[in-house]
Amino acid sequence: MDRLEMYALQRQHQTLARRLELVEAILERSGIIEAVVQGPRTDPPPDDLGRLGGLAGLFGGIVPIADPAPDDVVRWIGAGRLNLAEILRRFKPGDPAPIDISRFTKVQLESAMHSIAAERARLDSLESMVKEQMSAPGPG
């Protein structure tokens, strides 16, 4: 394995590790971590938690999950293991709700703006790429 391959694997490992940490942090805050970790942990983090985690990441300085997989949402909710409303109800009174932006510092808000700008840059570029492909001659 050359240095290039090692580098790519290390980065993937780090990204996955950060995603797991983020999900665990949210679940711990919501008080439902025990229910989840006891079950089989074969699927990647669910999309709804990923979105919450993404929001928490924006305001808490944690790296947001980049590409939530929609299939995960269906799997989690469909299996009945987690209920989104239930998750929100379990946030303890007095703890800051992760989406209550009035509680966040100037730096956290700035960080959110930076992340939004970065995601916008990605989406704009992806849009350009797709439009270019759509206008290219070729098989419909």
Next chain:
Amino acid sequence: MALIPVAAAPATPVERPDVDFGPGTRRAVGDGLTVLLVGFEDQDNLGLRYLMSAAEHHGHRCRIVTYDADPSSLVAEVRAHRPDLVGLSLIFQYMAPAFARVIEALRADGYGGHVTMGGHYPSFDPEQVLGRMPGLDSIVRFEGEATFVELLAHLERGQPWSHLAGLAAATAAGVVVNPLRASIEDLDLLPRPERGDVAYERQALATASILGSRGCPWNCSFCSIRPFYEAQGGALRRLRSPQAVADEMRSLHRDRGVVAFLFQDDDFMATGRRGRAWAVELAQAVGRSEMRGRVSMKISCRSDEVHLDAMRTLRDEGGLTHVYLGVESGDDEALAHLNKQLKPEAHLRAGAILRELGMSFDFGYMLLEPYSTFDTVIANVDFLDRFVGDGWTVATFCRTLPYAGTPVKRHLEAEGRLLGTAFDPDYTFLDPRLDLFYDWMLQAFRRRNFTDDGLCGSLRALQFELHLHVAGRRAATAGEQAYGRHLTAVANRVATYTLRAALEHCRSRSVDALLEDPSSLIGLLEHEQREEARLEAEVAEFYLSFRRDVGDVRKPGGFERTWTLATSS
């Protein structure tokens, strides 16, 4: 504020006959002295290889070793082989203290042979270099082949050498700077650079540097190329014959398997119709040979020298796939300070032509220069969005540095603004808030812009390979090129957003306020580095999969030391 002493202007060149490199003067290698040349081997280091072949033509046995920051390996090499002369190639001015340590280590180990040095910086400032490097015997100034060969001849015969034209020498009486030697008029008389020890055959993409010309007629304030060649008199730009260049390329392609040629000419297309005609003739010489369609070329030139018809011929006949543009700035006022003698629109036109021809390109860009204001810097950032916001190439940026021999260094000295040391010159900006911004910028973008593993290095290499057309390797698909552009566009837009946010933040506050609360700038730095880490992973993954798919399972080659994600062989 301490002033740096102004280096003495070069003396008037003396007319001396070129050293003879004809067949009648060739001697068997080994009949003369043993020479060890030390320098960076980035992109073959043609400067050293031309010296090597000149010396070997006259019978001296030469070896090149790569410079290493740790002198111990060089000391061991010298102890083992006891060369008669050690020649050091000082390319980067800031490396001077490190080279001083190397010389000190050699002398401490008991080496008693001749130690000489060449390169831009020692040529312009021989008194400083010889004065600060005890143990260094001489400096071969400016174009070195003839002076170097004469020095070796005098050393071989045991004759005095400190008076030689083109040489600066450390003597018992102090530093002596001799009149300069005239430059070599006919570059075709020089032996081809020695490449026997370069392992082209082991490279995944066998890539060789090559020279078609020397010199540049332009007079940009930050550049020492013109002063370097102007010092010795003669034409500001000298051309090899196109057929001679094509013959050297053929030899490397046929005998060594080279498929990519990096022209190291300071300005390949200079100037005007004559320059274009020469470049086209060279491309046509390549096109008439078996290399047609089988090799790629890279050149460097100005934006206003990019003409559609000439570039198309260079692409179709010569295999031109990549151009390095001396863009330097996208702001009118800054371009005037840099004496570029063109407008930002010239860069946009050049970019449009190269895109139309499907060529990759990269460029130099000085976001800041000694006379920058917030307005000019922000205009430079905005220009980056216009120029490369589509991701055709990665945006890189730095600031102007006052290298030895450059007009900007002289201006700063005259203004009393030159700071730092002779080896490491520096200056502060007219607005002190820009100093804070620049210090932050260096930290925030250090990995991205200034390391081999950073985004600039990896994306430059990726874009080069996505536009490459060489024999035995499939070309990238439109989809692969589009994805490469997407990754690059994101890298560029993230960077310009970060730069703009930091500039606006610094502009709207006093120096004291910025120092009292750096939290916003720290937050921006963290954001930039987070996004870069994310992109690096994506680029690495794509690059690997692309390499596997084109059948290139070996490690990246060719540009590895400066362009690709570097791997050691």
